[in-house]
Amino acid sequence: MELAGKSILVVDDDELLRERLARALVRRGLSVRAAEGADEALELAAASAPDLAVLDLKMPGRSGLELLPELLRVSPKTKVVILTGYGSITNAVDAIHAGAVNYVTKPADADQVLEAFRRGSAADTPRPRPEDLHAPSLAEAEWNHIQQALADCGGNITRAAEHLGIPRRTLQRKLKKLAP
Template identity: 70%
Template sequence: MAQKLLLVDDDELLRERMARALTKRGLEVHPAANADEAVAVARAEGPDLAVLDLKMPGRTGLELLTELRGLLPELKCVILTGYGSIANAVDAMRLGAVNYITKPADADQVVEAFRRGGGELPTEPAAADEIHPPSLAEAEWNHIQQTLSDCDGNVTRAAEKLGIPRRTLQRKLKKLAP
């Protein structure tokens, strides 16, 4: 029987890709976009493992970690963040996380983080032909979309953050996603 993993991240694209990749590695993945969804999924599914984003709208990953460990004391959690710091890592471990990794991270790094934290995981990695790193066009599109999201949809601010002219950004946005 596959181990159940709760994957919590407010970045939809990262959540979907990570869920697919972890499923290919033999885990039953239950995604959630925020802390409230995560608690509901945890109550319904009783996951064995959890990957929690540190910075999310509303409650943080550390607050969620505390709540989930209260609901499921045996739950093994890895904190995933784009804002790595020693203080955050220490706080996460003190609150019961088994490991802490920084973004960008892939499914292999997540699985390895659980293994280093003492978790028993499926040993079969995905076949080499099943692993498809994003193309340069996909990586650029994802970066643009994330920056635009960070700027609350403001194209002018996103173009400034990306260091490109506004019209160039508008042309890129008119193209279909790769």
């Protein structure tokens, strides 16, 4: 799938990441519009339907998964990739069920995002079926939950431990272990 010349909507609440990704996509020949959140993204899509869209999963207000069906109602031909720092099989399945063509975990650069569109749109690449994806192990689920809590607390281990309801030292020990 040739992507140069296509229009793309980048939706992420992280201004630095949004602007950096937008500049990199412009350098690769795409026409880029960027939005900080769901409302702005829907306004931009209603004004001019993008060919492609990259939606951050976790944003203040409506999440990328909540925005996805609304965006597809406004712009049904838009191909969407979900971008997130919270990678899990459950999120991937939810994104595919909601209409995304693919799913990319952060940190991701422009080439990885574009490759996700190519892989998700390839005619010979079947979409994963929910029954083909296994549920995460208990260790993976715990690790993902800890990482999400830590990110929600801005990397502050003390606040994350309080949020999780575990002692700070226990959280530190868990973080020293490698991800499952």
